[in-house]
Amino acid sequence: MNNKVTIYDIAEKLNITAATVSRALNGNPNISEKTRETVLAAAKEMNYKQNKLALALKSGKSNHIGVIVPRINTNFFGSVIRGIEEELNAKGYNIIICQSHNDEEMEAKNIETLIDSHVDAIFISSSSKSSASLQKVLDEKIPLIFFDRRKIMNNVSSVTIDDFAGGYMATKHLIDSGCRKIAHIISGPIELEIFKERHRGYQQALEDHNIxxxxxxxxRTNSSIEEGKRAVEILFSLNEKPDAIFSASDFVALGAIQELQKRGIKVPDEVSVIGFANEPFTDFLELSISTIDQFPLEMGRTVARVYLNQETGDEAGGNVQKKVVLQPKLIARKSTRN
Known part of the structure; x- marks a missing residue:
C-alpha cells in the first residue's frame, strides 16, 4: 500500500520548503505565478490530495452544509434538499444529509456528527421537543436555520409555510363543498408547531362557519398509509360518522381513502378527503387527492438564500435573524366535492 503524498514530499522533489508548497497550494498572493504552477504540476504528477478537514480547521470554513430532515423518502423533503443544492452547489458548497426518523435522540446524534464534521451551517426540519441539542449548534457559533418545522430560538432564522392558513383553507374547501361533519387527522406530534397550526386553522374555519x-x-396519528386506515376504523365506529376528513398528511389521506373504498363508502360523494403536502402520487391516482401545496422546492431555495444573505450581512456568526413565511395553495382534485 502506497503512503499518502504530503507537502514535504513535494518540497523534497522541488528542493523548496514545505511552507512554500503550502502557500502555493492555498493561493497565497506572496507566491509567484511560476512557483505556483510548478508546485501544482508536481502535486498533480504525484497524485497529492489535500486534507480537507485540516484546511477547514485552519480556515474556519469547510464549504459543507448539514441538512437534517425527518425522512428523505418523501417528495417534500427530497424537493427541499434539491432546492438547497440548486442554490448552494453553484456557490461551491457540498450538502451532507442526515435523517432523524422523527426521533429526538437520532436528531441529537445527527447534530453531534455535523458539528464534529465542521460544517459551516445546519439547516433542520426539527423533530425535537427540546432545544438542548439545537442550542449546542449556536454555542459552537454555527449558523442554524429551520425549515418546515421550527422552534422559537433567538438568532435562528426560519423558512416555513403559513400552516394556519393551510389548515384553514383545507377545512373551508370542505365546508364550501357542503360538508359539515369534518374530521381532522393531525398526522404528527401536536407539540410540533406545524401540526398545532394546521389544527388551529381547522378549528378557526369551523368556528367562522358556525360548526x-x-x-x-x-x-392523532403518525404519518403513514396504515395510520390513515386505522383512523377511518376509529371514525366510522362512531354513532355519527363524518362526511369529510382533513388529514395533515397526504400519506394518511391515501390510507383513509383506501379504507373508505374497502368499506364501500364512495369518495367524494359520501365522504370527501383532503391531504397536505401535494406529494406527486396525489395527482397520479385514478381518484386524485385534493391537497395543500407547500412549495418545497422554493422553500429549499429560500433556506439557501437566507443563509447566503446572512453570510454576507454586517453581523458576524449568523446572528442575522430572518423569518420567511411562504403562502400555501389549495389544490382541489377528485377526492373532494366541487
Missing part, C-alpha cells in the same frame, strides 16, 4: 368542534372527530 361545532368535536373532540371525537380529531385523531
Amino acid at each position: 361545532d368542534y368535536r373532540k371525537d372527530y380529531v385523531l
Whole structure:
C-alpha cells in the first residue's frame, strides 16, 4: 500500500520548503505565478490530495452544509434538499444529509456528527421537543436555520409555510363543498408547531362557519398509509360518522381513502378527503387527492438564500435573524366535492 503524498514530499522533489508548497497550494498572493504552477504540476504528477478537514480547521470554513430532515423518502423533503443544492452547489458548497426518523435522540446524534464534521451551517426540519441539542449548534457559533418545522430560538432564522392558513383553507374547501361533519387527522406530534397550526386553522374555519368542534372527530396519528386506515376504523365506529376528513398528511389521506373504498363508502360523494403536502402520487391516482401545496422546492431555495444573505450581512456568526413565511395553495382534485 502506497503512503499518502504530503507537502514535504513535494518540497523534497522541488528542493523548496514545505511552507512554500503550502502557500502555493492555498493561493497565497506572496507566491509567484511560476512557483505556483510548478508546485501544482508536481502535486498533480504525484497524485497529492489535500486534507480537507485540516484546511477547514485552519480556515474556519469547510464549504459543507448539514441538512437534517425527518425522512428523505418523501417528495417534500427530497424537493427541499434539491432546492438547497440548486442554490448552494453553484456557490461551491457540498450538502451532507442526515435523517432523524422523527426521533429526538437520532436528531441529537445527527447534530453531534455535523458539528464534529465542521460544517459551516445546519439547516433542520426539527423533530425535537427540546432545544438542548439545537442550542449546542449556536454555542459552537454555527449558523442554524429551520425549515418546515421550527422552534422559537433567538438568532435562528426560519423558512416555513403559513400552516394556519393551510389548515384553514383545507377545512373551508370542505365546508364550501357542503360538508359539515369534518374530521381532522393531525398526522404528527401536536407539540410540533406545524401540526398545532394546521389544527388551529381547522378549528378557526369551523368556528367562522358556525360548526361545532368535536373532540371525537380529531385523531392523532403518525404519518403513514396504515395510520390513515386505522383512523377511518376509529371514525366510522362512531354513532355519527363524518362526511369529510382533513388529514395533515397526504400519506394518511391515501390510507383513509383506501379504507373508505374497502368499506364501500364512495369518495367524494359520501365522504370527501383532503391531504397536505401535494406529494406527486396525489395527482397520479385514478381518484386524485385534493391537497395543500407547500412549495418545497422554493422553500429549499429560500433556506439557501437566507443563509447566503446572512453570510454576507454586517453581523458576524449568523446572528442575522430572518423569518420567511411562504403562502400555501389549495389544490382541489377528485377526492373532494366541487
